[in-house]
Amino acid sequence: MSSKKIAQFLKKFLKLWKQKGALIIFLLITIYLTFFWLSPYILKYFQINYNQKFIFYSVSEPLVSLLKFSLVLTFILLFPFLWYFLISFFNFLYSFKKSHFWLFYILGIFLFYLGIVFCYKVTLPFGIKFLISFKTEKIEPAISLGHFVNFFSFFVLAFGLIFELPLFICFLSMGKIINPLKLGSYRKEIFFMIVIIAALVTPTPDAFNMSLLAIPLYILFELGLFLSKLIQKSEAISKVSILLWRIPRKSLRKISSFIWRHST
Secondary structure (H helix, E strand, O other), rough: OOOOHHHHHHOOOOOOOHHHHHHHHHHHHHHHHHHHHHHHHHHHHHHHHOOOOEEEEOOOOHHHHHHHHHHHHHHHHHHHHHHHHHHHHHHHHHOOHHHHOOOOOOOOHHHHHHHHHHHHHHHHHHHHHHOOOOOOOOOOOOOHHHHHHHHHHHHHHHHHHHHOOOHHHHHHOOOOOOOOOHOOOOOHHHHHHHHHHHHHHOOOOOOHHHHHHHHHHHHHHHHHHHHHHHHHHHHHHHHHHHHHHHHHHHHHHEEEEEEEEHHO
């Protein structure tokens, strides 16, 4: 990973920004304002889904919450474009094969949205029900709109990005920063680290919710190791095939030159 390549990539990006910057800003503002208009309806759906009523403690809290929520939704919608930019950056550094480039791109989008769906459908319902279960006859739950938006945004984005683990393992392996064979020998330590991450990220401290994240994370880690080893093997095979192709070409040249010299 050389600084020259990074500088070249930034130059290309700035050139593209000069050409398309105004259009990109216009689209971002349009999408953001659309989500700002839709946010009250989406939050109302969450109220019905979780059987709760949101409240607010300050005059500015609804506006600030809607602005934050719209920003998160805009990021989620535009993730494929942001991911394409990031993959292009890694492609510029490591020169992916075309098949690898599109594999990383499609798999990255799939894993990001899979993490969001997993969080929304599995983790958040369990977490919210668990936290609200501490109510009593004298203590009724009242969820602040601002706190819910922060809670929802953090966990949804965290799960989406955490599910990108296999691809980041591949990138680190291709950059020679980690060795998948050596990394595989530390499975026990990595599983322990995954359990700690699951304990920090999941909204509830119970073992069931922790396992809901820890088990998929470990599977994603194994998937990252498998892809890294597969890419290393394909690179080794391509190098060997190139070498095997060069050897007969060199020998044929020598034979042809030998025949040419002796025939004349």
